[in-house]
Amino acid sequence: MRTSGADGQEQRGFALNQIVAAMLPGPSPLAIDNSAVRCRTLKTSIGCTGVGLHSGAKVTMVLHPAEAGTGIRFRRVDISGGGAIVPAHWSAVHDTRMNSCLRNDDGVVVGTVEHLMAALAGMQIDNCLIEINGPEVPVMDGSAAPFLFLIECAGVVEQATPRQAIKVLKRVTVQDGDRIASLTPSSGFSVRFEIDFASSAISRQEFFVNLSRGTFKSEISRARTFGFEQDVAALRAHGLARGGSLDNAVVIDSTGTRVLNDDGLRYGDEFVRHKVLDAVGDLYLAGAPLIGHFHGVRSGHALNNQLLRALFADQTAWTLTTVQPGSAAAPFTAAPLRMVANG
Numbered sequence: 104m105r106t107s108g109a110d111g112q113e114q115r116g117f118a119l120n121q122i123v124a125a126m127l128p129g130p131s132p133l134a135i136d137n138s139a140v141r142c143r144t145l146k147t148s149i150g151c152t153g154v155g156l157h158s159g160a161k162v163t164m165v166l167h168p169a170e171a172g173t174g175i176r177f178r179r180v181d182i183s184g185g186g187a188i189v190p191a192h193w194s195a196v197h198d199t200r201m202n203s204c205l206r207n208d209d210g211v212v213v214g215t216v217e218h219l220m221a222a223l224a225g226m227q228i229d230n231c232l233i234e235i236n237g238p239e240v241p242v243m244d245g246s247a248a249p250f251l252f253l254i255e256c257a258g259v260v261e262q263a264t265p266r267q268a269i270k271v272l273k274r275v276t277v278q279d280g281d282r283i284a285s286l287t288p289s290s291g292f293s294v295r296f297e298i299d300f301a302s303s304a305i306s307r308q309e310f311f312v313n314l315s316r317g318t319f320k321s322e323i324s325r326a327r328t329f330g331f332e333q334d335v336a337a338l339r340a341h342g343l344a345r346g347g348s349l350d351n352a353v354v355i356d357s358t359g360t361r362v363l364n365d366d367g368l369r370y371g372d373e374f375v376r377h378k379v380l381d382a383v384g385d386l387y388l389a390g391a392p393l394i395g396h397f398h399g400v401r402s403g404h405a406l407n408n409q410l411l412r413a414l415f416a417d418q419t420a421w422t423l424t425t426v427q428p429g430s431a432a433a434p435f436t437a438a439p440l441r442m443v444a445n446g
C-alpha cells in the first residue's frame with residue numbers, strides 16, 4: 104500500500120486555450136471573523152469547453168460564484184424557458200453506469216459530474232452555480248486537475264455563513280457481491296480504496312489518503328479515468344465512451360498487460376487513485392463535506408450512491424455540525440483566507 108508520493112512524471116498540460124475566464128464580477132469581500140471556518144465560493148466566474156466522455160457532445164461550462172446556502176447546482180442553459188436547475192445532490196443521481204448522472208424532477212440531466220464534484224470538494228467550495236450548455240460535464244483530461252486549475256484561476260472567497268459538515272455517527276455499509284462500501288466515524292475525512300483487476304496492468308492496488316489540506320491536489324487530482332481497449336465498442340454501442348480517447352483516459356490494451364498511452368501513467372498506482380477521486384466526488388453529492396472514513400472495495404458510482412442513500416435513511420447515523428477552526432474534524436479545511444480589500 105502506498106500512502107504518498109507521485110511517480111514524478113510531469114503533468115500533461117491541459118489546453119490552456121480551452122480555458123476562458125468570463126471575469127464577471129464576483130461577490131464583494133466581506134468583513135468577516137477570520138477565526139471561524141466559513142463557507143466558500145468562487146471569487147469570479149470562469150469557464151472551459153470540452154467534450155463529454157460518454158455523450159461525445161461538445162459543451163461549454165461556466166462556474167459562477169453563488170450565494171451561501173445555495174450549495175452546488177447545475178443550470179442547463181440550453182434548455183428553453185430560461186434554463187433548468189439540476190441540484191448536485193445524492194437524491195438526484197439516477198444513472199450510475201460508468202458515471203454519476205444527475206436528473207431533476209423535470210427529467211433534465213447532467214452526466215459525469217464526479218470529477219468536477221471532486222475538485223469542488225478538494226477546493227472546499229460550498230456554493231457554486233455551474234452553467235452548462237449540454238448534457239454532460241466536459242471530461243477535459245479525464246482527471247480533476249483541470250477543474251482544480253479553473254477554481255484556482257477564479258480564486259476563492261469566504262462567505263459570512265459558517266461551514267457545515269455531515270458527521271458520520273455510526274458504521275454504514277452497503278454490499279453488492281464482492282463490492283463493499285462503508286462509512287465509519289472518524290475525526291477527519293479519509294478514504295481507503297482497494298481494487299483487484301484480472302488485468303496485469305492494474306491487478307491489485309490499495310490506497311489510503313487523509314484528505315487534509317492540500318492532499319487532494321497532490322495525491323489524487325491528476326489521476327485519470329481508465330478503460331479497456333476491448334470494451335470500447337460495447338460501451339459505444341450503449342451510448343457510452345463516445346468522447347473517450349487517449350487524451351482523456353488511460354486505456355489498457357486487449358491483452359490487459361499494457362497501457363496504450365504514449366506518456367504512460369501519472370502515478371504508478373493511478374488506477375486506484377482515480378477510484379479514490381471518483382469516491383470523493385460521489386460523496387460530495389452528500390450536500391456538504393463528510394467527517395468520517397470511507398472504505399471502498401471494488402466500489403463504483405452505484406455503490407457510492409447507495410452508501411449515501413443508506414446513510415441518510417438512518418437519522419441516527421449522521422448529524423450536521425459546524426466545522427471548527429483548527430480542528431482535526433475539519434475536512435479539507437484550509438486556513439482561513441486572508442481577506443484583502445477589493446481582493
Ligand SMILES: [Zn+2]
Nearest residue numbers: 217218328381
Ligand atoms: Zn472517474
